[in-house]
Every structure is written in C-alpha cells, then in structure tokens.
Amino acid sequence: MNWLITENKKRVNISEIPVLNFPNLREEIIKINKRVIGFFGKQEEENVRLFVVMADDIEGKLYISSSVFAKEEKEYESITQEIPAFHVFEREFYEEFGIEPKNHPWLKPMRNHKNDYKFFEMEGDEVHQVAVGPIHAGVIEPGHFRFMCHGEKIYDLEIQLGWQHRGVEELMISSPSNQLAESICGDSVIAYNLAYSNAMEALGDCEISNKAQLIRLIALEMERSAIHIGDLGAIAGDIAYLMGASIFGATRTLVINTMLEISGSRFGRGLITTGGVNFDIDKQLSEKIVSVLNKVATDVERTIKTMLKSPTVSSRLEKTGVVSEEQAKSLGLVGMAAKASGINLDSRFDFPDKWYQDVENRTIKAEGDVYSRTRLRYKEIKQSFHIIKKLLSKLETYNDEPMNVYVSSSKPDSFVISITEGWRGEVVHIALTDSQGNLSRYKIKDPSFNNWFALAMAVRNNGISDFPLCNKSFNLSYCGNDL
Amino acid sequence: MLETLKLRIYQGQQFIKDIPNAQMREQFRGFPTIVDAQVDVGICPTGAISNNPLSIDMGKCTFCGACARKCSSIKFSNYYKLASTDRNKLIITPNMTGEEYNKVAFEVRKEIKKVFGKSLKLRQVSAGGCNGCEMELNACSNVNFDMGRFGIDFVASPRHADGIVITGPISENMAHALEDCYKSTPAPKIVVLCGACAISGGVFQNSTKLNRAFLEKYPIDLYIPGCPVHPLTFINAILDFISA
Numbered sequence: 001m002n003w004l005i006t007e008n009k010k011r012v013n014i015s016e017i018p019v020l021n022f023p024n025l026r027e028e029i030i031k032i033n034k035r036v037i038g039f040f041g042k043q044e045e046e047n048v049r050l051f052v053v054m055a056d057d058i059e060g061k062l063y064i065s066s067s068v069f070a071k072e073e074k075e076y077e078s079i080t081q082e083i084p085a086f087h088v089f090e091r092e093f094y095e096e097f098g099i100e101p102k103n104h105p106w107l108k109p110m111r112n113h114k115n116d117y118k119f120f121e122m123e124g125d126e127v128h129q130v131a132v133g134p135i136h137a138g139v140i141e142p143g144h145f146r147f148m149c150h151g152e153k154i155y156d157l158e159i160q161l162g163w164q165h166r167g168v169e170e171l172m173i174s175s176p177s178n179q180l181a182e183s184i185c186g187d188s189v190i191a192y193n194l195a196y197s198n199a200m201e202a203l204g205d206c207e208i209s210n211k212a213q214l215i216r217l218i219a220l221e222m223e224r225s226a227i228h229i230g231d232l233g234a235i236a237g238d239i240a241y242l243m244g245a246s247i248f249g250a251t252r253t254l255v256i257n258t259m260l261e262i263s264g265s266r267f268g269r270g271l272i273t274t275g276g277v278n279f280d281i282d283k284q285l286s287e288k289i290v291s292v293l294n295k296v297a298t299d300v301e302r303t304i305k306t307m308l309k310s311p312t313v314s315s316r317l318e319k320t321g322v323v324s325e326e327q328a329k330s331l332g333l334v335g336m337a338a339k340a341s342g343i344n345l346d347s348r349f350d351f352p353d354k355w356y357q358d359v360e361n362r363t364i365k366a367e368g369d370v371y372s373r374t375r376l377r378y379k380e381i382k383q384s385f386h387i388i389k390k391l392l393s394k395l396e397t398y399n400d401e402p403m404n405v406y407v408s409s410s411k412p413d414s415f416v417i418s419i420t421e422g423w424r425g426e427v428v429h430i431a432l433t434d435s436q437g438n439l440s441r442y443k444i445k446d447p448s449f450n451n452w453f454a455l456a457m458a459v460r461n462n463g464i465s466d467f468p469l470c471n472k473s474f475n476l477s478y479c480g481n482d483l
Numbered sequence: 484m485l486e487t488l489k490l491r492i493y494q495g496q497q498f499i500k501d502i503p504n505a506q507m508r509e510q511f512r513g514f515p516t517i518v519d520a521q522v523d524v525g526i527c528p529t530g531a532i533s534n535n536p537l538s539i540d541m542g543k544c545t546f547c548g549a550c551a552r553k554c555s556s557i558k559f560s561n562y563y564k565l566a567s568t569d570r571n572k573l574i575i576t577p578n579m580t581g582e583e584y585n586k587v588a589f590e591v592r593k594e595i596k597k598v599f600g601k602s603l604k605l606r607q608v609s610a611g612g613c614n615g616c617e618m619e620l621n622a623c624s625n626v627n628f629d630m631g632r633f634g635i636d637f638v639a640s641p642r643h644a645d646g647i648v649i650t651g652p653i654s655e656n657m658a659h660a661l662e663d664c665y666k667s668t669p670a671p672k673i674v675v676l677c678g679a680c681a682i683s684g685g686v687f688q689n690s691t692k693l694n695r696a697f698l699e700k701y702p703i704d705l706y707i708p709g710c711p712v713h714p715l716t717f718i719n720a721i722l723d724f725i726s727a
C-alpha cells in the first residue's frame with residue numbers, strides 16, 4: 001500500500017499512513033495523477049517527515065502518504081518539474097525545513113523576507129519596472145507587486161508576499177481557539193472557524209447536532225453571498241461604474257447586518273464553536289432572513305443586469321485578465337479562480353456533505369476573464385440564497401436538538417483533513433495530534449495559496465491600468481497565504 | 484440609460500443621518516457592563532479578564548462573548564462608542580455604563596481640534612491585520628456611513644496624510660514599512676490603533692513573528708477597540724477625538 005485512502009473530516013491513525021522512500025513517493029505522486037492539497041513537513045526528532053495529501057475530486061476521496069528525510073538529507077528532485085501545481089508547496093516546504101527541491105524553476109522565498117532576493121528582471125531599452133507595495137493605495141492588506149512593463153503593457157508580474165506572516169500555524173499548536181481560527185483570514189471567518197471546528201470534532205470522534213450543522217452552513221452561504229456582493233461593488237468601483245459600487249455596497253450591508261442579528265457580529269464572529277454553535281435561529285429570525293434575502297436578490301439582479309448591459313462596462317470586463325483552462329489546470333487553481341476558467345471544482349459537491357446533496361450545481365460559461373469572474377459571483381449569490389432558504393426550511397425539523405454538544409478531547413496520534421468551501425475556494429486544515437492527544441502540527445492551506453500565481457498570469461499582456469481590476473476580480477487573501 | 488436612472492431613483496437615500504446617535508442593533512456586542520465577581524480568567528483567549536475587581540481590558544478583548552455566556556456578571560451592551568485617548572481607560576471595571584465611559588474617555592487637546600477639526604486625512608497601514616478591520620474601515624466610506632461628509636478620508640499617500648491608522652498586531656515583516664510610512668507623514672500627525680490586534684496583539688499577542696517596537700517609539704493618540712472595529716465605533720471615535 002502506497003497510499004492511505006480516506007475522506008474529508010475523517011480521523012485516521014498516523015501509524016496507518018504509509019512511509020515511502022522519496023523517489024518512490026515522487027513516482028507515485030506523478031502516477032496517480034490527482035490534485036495536491038497538502039505537502040508539508042513535520043519535525044520528528046532529528047528527522048523531517050513529509051506528508052502528501054492528494055484529492056480525488058471525482059470520487060470524493062483523499063490520498064495520504066509520506067516520506068522521511070533524515071537529518072543529513074537536504075535535497076530531493078523537485079516535483080514541480082513534472083507537476084507545476086507543486087511550485088508553491090515546494091517553496092513553502094523548503095523555507096520551513098531547508099530541504100531543497102532540486103531543479104525547481106524559481107525557488108524564491110515564501111514568507112521569510114531576505115533582502116538579497118533578486119526579482120525577475122527583463123532587459124531592453126524600453127523596458128521599465130513598476131514596484132507597488134507592500135503598502136497599497138487603498139485600505140487593503142500588504143503585498144509587493146513588481147511589474148516588468150513595456151510602455152503601458154505588462155510583460156511580467158512577480159508577486160512577493162509574506163508581509164502578513166503572524167506565525168498562525170505555531171499559535172494553533174500553542175494556543176488553539178475558535179477565536180484564533182476566526183482571525184486567520186478575517187474575510188472568511190465562517191469558513192475558517194468551520195474548518196477548524198470540524199477538524200477538532202473529528203479528532204474527538206464527535207458528531208454535532210443537525211441543528212448546529214444547518215446553522216453553520218447557513219452562515220457559510222451568507223458569508224459567501226455577502227463577500228461576492230461586496231466584490232461586485234469593488235469591480236464596479238474599479239471601472240468607475242460608481243452607481244454599481246454604491247448599490248452593491250449598501251446591499252452587502254443588509255446581508256452582514258443580518259449576520260449581526262444572528263451572531264452579534266457583522267462577520268459572524270462568535271457564532272461557531274467547537275461542538276456546535278453559540279446562537280440559534282428561531283422561526284422569527286428565519287423569516288426575517290428570508291425577507292432580507294428576497295430584497296437583496298431583487299436589488300442585486302436589477303443592478304447587475306443594468307450594469308452588464310452597459311457597453312462601457314462590458315468593454316472593460318470582457319477579455320481582460322484571461323487565465324485559460326489549460327493554465328488553470330496546470331497551475332492547480334481552485335475555487336472561484338478555477339471555476340471562472342471552466343474547471344468545476346467545488347468541495348461542497350466534490351466531497352459530499354449531506355446538506356448539499358440535493359442542490360443543483362450548474363456551471364456557467366467560463367472564459368477565464370474578468371467578465372467570467374464577475375458573472376460567476378452573480379451565479380453564486382443566487383445559488384447561496386437558494387441553499388440558505390433550503391437549509392432554513394429544514395431547520396424547524398430539528399428544533400428540539402441542542403445547539404452544542406460536548407466534544408471529548410482529541411484522540412492521540414491522529415490525522416484529520418478538514419476541507420470547507422469558503423467563498424474563494426477550498427480552505428484546507430490538516431490537524432495532527434501527538435501521543436497525548438495534543439495538536440502537534442496544524443497545516444492550513446488557503447485557496448489563495450494556489451491562486452496568487454493566476455493573477456500574475458492573468459495580467460500578462462494587459463495594460464497596467466487594468467491591474468487593479470484584475471486584482472479585484474480575484475480578490476485573493478494576503479493573510480490566508482501568509483499565515 | 485433610463486434603466487440606470489430608474490435604478491438610482493429606486494435606491495433612494497441610504498445614508499445614516501445622525502452618526503453620533505445612530506441606532507445599533509441590540510445583538511451587537513459592544514461596551515461590557517460588569518458586576519464584581521470572581522471569574523475563571525482562563526476562558527478568555529486573549530487574557531482580557533482580571534479579577535479583584537473583575538475587569539475587562541477592551542484593548543485585548545475580541546468581543547467574542549465567551550465570558551458572558553459563562554458568567555452572568557459580565558454582559559455586553561450594544562453601546563458602540565468604545566474608543567479612548569488613554570490606553571489605561573480601556574480597562575473596564577464594575578458598575579460603569581458605556582455613556583459614563585464615553586464622557587471621560589477623551590482627553591481634551593485644543594490643538595487637535597484646531598488643526599484637524601475640519602479635515603482629517605488618514606493613511607491606513609495594515610500590519611498583519613486579518614482583513615476584518617480593513618473591511619470595516621472600507622465600509623466607513625460606503626454610502627451608509629459616508630465618513631467623507633465629516634471631512635475624514637483615507638488617502639493613498641502618507642505625504643497627503645495627517646496621521647496613520649494601524650490595524651493588525653504588527654508583523655515583523657511589516658515593521659519597517661510601517662515606520663517608513665510614519666516617517667513619510669508630515670507633522671503634525673496622529674497615530675490611531677484600530678482593533679484588538681493593533682492595541683495589544685489580540686489573539687496573536689504570543690506570536691514570535693511580531694515586532695511591536697514602533698509602539699514604544701512613537702506616541703499613540705487614539706485607541707479604538709473592536710474585533711473588528713465597527714464603522715460606527717470608528718467614525719464616532721474620530722469625531723470625538725477631533726472635537727474634544
């Protein structure tokens with residue numbers, strides 16, 4: 001057995017995970033031809049154990065394997081050469097453990113800043129560089145963008161991140177809490193806290209109430225729709241379609257204020273706790289939610305239709321910032337970025353959750369441009385509203401169930417993969433425990449980790465003035481990437 | 484075009500008319516009201532609670548509500564004017580109401596009103612902020628809150644700014660850029676700490692990847708608690724500050 005095959009949110013014993021020698025593991029990874037979602041090290045005394053998790057999105061299965069690097073083994077043949085999607089995983093592993101992937105195409109720092117790092121440079125009389133960040137013009141998180149331009153045209157963009165690094169994975173081991181999980185990536189409070197809570201519950205072999213599961217997913221879909229509406233506004237703002245920016249901004253407020261009525265926080269902080277939820281949704285609140293969503297749905301539909309009909313809008317969005325399906329596949333894009341390029345990846349449906357089973361998941365016509373990413377948001381807003389109403393109607397059946405159940409302490413020597421589909425895409429948390437049942441490694445992968453490179457590809461051969469628009473259309477996370 | 488106009492008319496006016504007296508939904512967790520008791524301080528993830536007398540440090544508090552669920556002597560009111568010019572005043576002791584707190588929270592500085600009273604341009608620096616505070620600061624300028632009507636705006640360049648607003652626990656990697664930004668801002672200038680992370684490190688306070696030396700080196704003018712800071716908390720904090 002070269003792989004341990006498991007499922008989302010299922011606890012396995014670490015001892016069951018195969019250990020291969022690295023060349024074998026490398027061959028296996030290439031052979032099974034699945035999608036990488038985890039590639040990370042764990043210090044085991046003098047050795048480093050490398051864990052690999054591959055996803056089979058069609059069967060809904062997860063494949064785990066591992067390899068051990070002894071103290072003196074400091075290099076291996078990079079997998080990126082064969083599967084480009086590994087590029088960022090290998091960079092991260094190298095930075096954390098100093099084990100070098102040989103023949104990696106561009107082994108630059110991930111989060112640790114070295115002043116001597118030399119950006120990719122183009123030469124030529126007419127070539128100029130534009131450096132942006134870490135502090136940007138707007139109220140946003142920091143990151144550095146280095147453009148190689150010819151006149152107005154972008155030839156190459158190199159993105160350097162890591163400014164937000166707060167050592168989250170270490171903190172998850174020394175002082176794990178729902179509050180910390182909520183603060184890893186504050187625009188995905190629900191998705192992150194859900195991924196964390198699911199992992200902790202799986203480690204304690206605990207099943208939470210149907211009621212709590214429903215309330216959590218209602219919140220997850222509200223988060224998704226609220227951010228998507230806000231993003232439609234941001235895209236409108238970037239092309240100076242100010243009415244769109246204003247209306248979507250105000251419409252988003254209605255959704256997040258409803259979230260406040262549920263949980264006391266506009267972003268749903270404090271709602272989810274390990275073992276269930278802290279707030280109930282009663283019949284009255286449920287009716288209120290439905291009526292707000294109906295109003296929001298009308299406003300969004302009317303505004304987006306008016307907006308997209310305008311030729312000044314479509315001329316800015318169409319064929320801008322294109323990522324082809326082929327590029328998306330080879331780079332291993334996930335979530336919205338993948339879907340907008342025609343790859344139907346969505347862990348809500350790929351790793352079946354009973355509550356999503358009867359939801360229809362139609363795909364949109366996707367061209368990989370800003371227009372597709374805009375349309376996709378509109379589609380997902382409608383879909384989320386549909387799901388929320390469906391879940392709300394089921395809630396009444398479980399009226400008598402508790403909001404919370406007791407979660408027993410984590411089982412020792414365990415390994416859990418917890419995937420949640422946040423609004424950007426899959427949020428992957430992988431939790432390992434030691435022989436005492438304490439967390440010994442906590443690995444987090446934000447969808448942005450895969451997708452930042454897509455932005456770099458998207459802007460090639462576009463005008464530099466379209467960069468903000470392209471950037472907004474992806475709206476990737478800095479802190480989710482930097483951790 | 485006609486569609487566009489119709490849509491505009493249908494949307495009507497959305498701004499909150501009276502920001503200092505705006506109604507807040509009752510569920511909002513704002514100013515904590517405390518009756519003295521002994522509480523297990525371990526329930527707080529950020530160490531915001533102390534005993535004898537029971538107190539909550541709003542500079543550390545994430546307003547998660549966990550303590551109030553465990554202990555009936557702590558309640559969170561929906562009072563949202565949480566800011567102070569004095570770090571120590573953020574520590575809330577028993578039997579104080581939000582209104583009483585707000586009355587004493589701002590130190591009067593005549594020069595602030597004189598220089599910034601009519602216009603205050605701010606440069607925001609996210610230094611490890613999770614994008615929660617950042618999203619709320621952006622919301623301050625949307626059509627509902629419309630902070631610009633008071634002459635308060637976020638600007639792109641520190642050279643155009645009268646002060647900086649820091650969010651996040653100040654990651655090591657951002658420490659240098661933050662200081663650069665501060666130095667690029669012309670005097671007289673103010674520094675505002677926005678959110679539990681900026682004020683105390685919040686849930687990240689024990690991280691080894693922070694560098695908070697900036698806060699020792701330069702004077703801090705205003706502390707605005709929250710996780711994230713609600714737009715009404717932010718705008719009122721600034722209004723109270725420039726009119727105190």
Ligand code: SF4
Pocket residue numbers: 526527528529530531532539543544545546547548549550551
């Ligand atoms: S509400 Fe504040 S004081 Fe209470 S537990 Fe949460 S962080 Fe601590």
Ligand code: SF4
Pocket residue numbers: 183186611612613614615616617650651652677678679680681685709710711712
């Ligand atoms: S205070 Fe809270 S919302 Fe603000 S940056 Fe920190 S964790 Fe995020």
